[in-house]
Amino acid sequence: MLQRFWTVVVLVPLALATGQLPRQTNDGVHLAITPTCGTIGGTVANTNAGVSTSGMKTLVAFGDSYTSGGRSDGGPLPAAVLNGISPRAGGRVTDGPVWAEDIASDLGLTIMDYAVSGAVVNVTLWPSEAGHSDFVHQAALFFSQNNVLNPNTTLYTVFFGINDFSASSTDGDHLPEAAADLLALIKQLTSAPTNAKNIVVLDDYGRGTDAATGDAWKQAVFTGLGALHSTGINVAYVDFAPLLTAVMGTKPGFAAFGYDTVGPCIPNLSQTNLTGECGTPLNTFYWLPGHPSKETHRLMADYAELVLENCH
């Protein structure tokens, strides 16, 4: 409830215009930038071409560890709390709810989460990722369930690329194929029997770094979404790169967001206890290496909501 209140306050344009972002919740961590918007069909940027956030009932989420709520079959998620020992809240690779859960909670949606830690778009493209989950299998599981969801009230979110981009340094640049496969799977979602109408794609491929191959991946996905939009599908694109740049760099830098440290707070991704925890665990950008804290997830949700509200 507090989180929802906080978000509503942030969305008041006056608060943004005056830079008076409230800090009473989210442990003092708050957005210090406003997402810049672009236009569908143009250069890749934050865009909302027709996705409405009101009247929605269900959020279907595909992705990797950033989106995984600790269960990946669309069913109710485990409690998003630390148990005092493990650094992973209910199996999530973070210490609380992930961004998709925050958005679902803000909008009053039931979340159906299919995301799996380590997932890529199509694992066949990446020999070094053999055995990992992918969008191909997440979508196949979703389809196999024959879920009956009203397309008018269901929001589909698709957030891949981080593991594809990192695999490309080992396996070569198969990001063009990954972009094509991602778009083909989205196209399948928009076809019978699912007939999805509202698609939100999110990206953070380089987690603060960028490369020509990664930028081309983003542009290919964005251009494909533009083509999809011209067939009557509502699409939105959320680019987290400017948020990462703003936190990691000096304009304005992490402290302006209320962080004490970029982190990670827990030093090793594979550790199973809290040994080595940082001094200010509620004010760290990364919780585990490369993985946002629950406060950062809250920030990502706010950022995505601002894109949906403002970028159309």
Ligand SMILES: *[C@@H]1O[C@H](CO)[C@@H](O)[C@H](O)[C@H]1NC(C)=O
């Ligand atoms: C979805 O909305 C359209 C347009 O308002 C309407 O024609 C259609 O019947 C709705 N579909 C369902 C399943 O409610």
Ligand SMILES: *[C@@H]1O[C@H](CO)[C@@H](O)[C@H](O)[C@H]1NC(C)=O
């Ligand atoms: C996954 O990639 C392989 C290798 O390029 C390709 O043969 C296959 O069609 C792709 N699958 C999907 C669903 O895109």
Ligand SMILES: *[C@@H]1O[C@H](CO)[C@@H](O)[C@H](O)[C@H]1NC(C)=O
């Ligand atoms: C992380 O922990 C694993 C298992 O304990 C260990 O093998 C690895 O070397 C550690 N990595 C770092 C960077 O300390």
Ligand SMILES: *[C@@H]1O[C@H](CO)[C@@H](O)[C@H](O)[C@H]1NC(C)=O
């Ligand atoms: C934390 O886990 C490591 C192995 O990852 C182990 O060596 C250490 O004893 C554990 N610490 C505590 C306090 O349980």
